[in-house]
Amino acid sequence: MTPPTQERALRTREALLWAGAEVFDEFGYAGAGISRILERAKVTAGALYFHFKSKEGLALAVMSAQPQVIEPRLHSHGLQRLVDITLVWAWELQVNPLLRAGVRLSVEQGSFGMQDASSYLGWTEIMADCLRTAVEEGELLPGTAPEDIAEFLVGACTGVQLYAQLVSNRADLPRRTVLMWRMLLPGIARPETVARIDLDVSRGNAA
Amino acid sequence: MTPPTQERALRTREALLWAGAEVFDEFGYAGAGISRILERAKVTAGALYFHFKSKEGLALAVMSAQPQVIEPRLHSHGLQRLVDITLVWAWELQVNPLLRAGVRLSVEQGSFGMQDASSYLGWTEIMADCLRTAVEEGELLPGTAPEDIAEFLVGACTGVQLYAQLVSNRADLPRRTVLMWRMLLPGIARPETVARIDLDVSRGNAA
Numbered sequence A, B: 001m002t003p004p005t006q007e008r009a010l011r012t013r014e015a016l017l018w019a020g021a022e023v024f025d026e027f028g029y030a031g032a033g034i035s036r037i038l039e040r041a042k043v044t045a046g047a048l049y050f051h052f053k054s055k056e057g058l059a060l061a062v063m064s065a066q067p068q069v070i071e072p073r074l075h076s077h078g079l080q081r082l083v084d085i086t087l088v089w090a091w092e093l094q095v096n097p098l099l100r101a102g103v104r105l106s107v108e109q110g111s112f113g114m115q116d117a118s119s120y121l122g123w124t125e126i127m128a129d130c131l132r133t134a135v136e137e138g139e140l141l142p143g144t145a146p147e148d149i150a151e152f153l154v155g156a157c158t159g160v161q162l163y164a165q166l167v168s169n170r171a172d173l174p175r176r177t178v179l180m181w182r183m184l185l186p187g188i189a190r191p192e193t194v195a196r197i198d199l200d201v202s203r204g205n206a207a
Helices: A005-031 A034-041 A045-052 A055-064 A066-073 A078-092 A097-112 A118-136 A146-168 A173-188 A191-196 B005-031 B034-041 B045-052 B055-064 B066-073 B078-092 B097-112 B118-136 B146-168 B173-188 B191-196
Strands: none
Touching: A005 A034, A005 A045, A005 A055, A005 A097, A005 B097, A034 A045, A034 A055, A045 A055, A055 A097, A055 A118, A066 A078, A066 A097, A066 A118, A078 A118, A078 A146, A078 A173, A097 A118, A097 A146, A097 B005, A097 B097, A118 A146, A118 B146, A146 A173, A146 B118, A146 B146, A146 B173, A173 A191, A173 B146, A173 B173, B005 B034, B005 B045, B005 B055, B005 B097, B034 B045, B034 B055, B045 B055, B055 B097, B055 B118, B066 B078, B066 B097, B066 B118, B078 B118, B078 B146, B078 B173, B097 B118, B097 B146, B118 B146, B146 B173, B173 B191
């Protein structure tokens, strides 16, 4: 039975997104051939141009798709949810092509003449949201600004994974993420919140 | 009068380093033509191959030369010196081609098949040194590990500048650096040290 058109279009789009992610992750932007992406996705060039207009459009979609991997795996809220986002991300970056390619493209985009902040701003908004909940629930120190913390965290996580990639092929990224939170929590959260937040490195792995 | 050979060789090396930095900063690694670099440095291809072996060798040298721009401008020690490194870096990144190219190449190196941690490890060692002094002088909280903090800072600064580059062409990087320290200091330094550290955003600019 043929699925309804809209559903089929969605499946084609997802197939292209994941095939693109695999190829970008493996070969980088410049080395990612359109024909290889189409072959892996088992779709036609027409489908690529219909859904993403161009290789650049597909790259932008891959960069911005990172949260769709992380968010379904979260079961906490407020500051703990923010911690969990970074821990799930740290583990998934080792295996998930959509995340790996998203991060690789976001970081290397200057090398292929792109300068697009959307993926960074998308994460910032998601993280600021957790922090606004944290403020409402009295978890943060007075005077802390959710947007400032969120923007810093997006930058810090991006850089810490770059460092981890170079020194351990990211194997020690979860440990580095926990260390980041140990240093950072006392400057943003109330002492009783700091004591309550669970920084078990395996949280992100079990999720 | 002809300068002694060694001095002349050193000047040729510096000329190549700065010309390479300018061209890498402007065009990225792939777009940086050897002939353009030689033209700007006013040296021969032989000099490039003598000093750096290849374009890749020149890129590695540019990546690792960042501290030579920063260190002569520092006049503090311990934790304040560490803060000053990041503030001078945040200001100089807006104008200094050796820093700009060093950071650009370090971040984008994956796109041209390089995976070299030297520039990150060089900064880590310089920062860990400040932190070891800070430990000796009792500035840090008990139990803090200079190497862990240094590694985190190198990653965090790298990522924060990437974020700043995308949203403000780095104009707000000094402000973001101060915010980073406000969040980070309470988790690593004793309260009396936190109160004493000068986070005036213009410190790095006046240096």
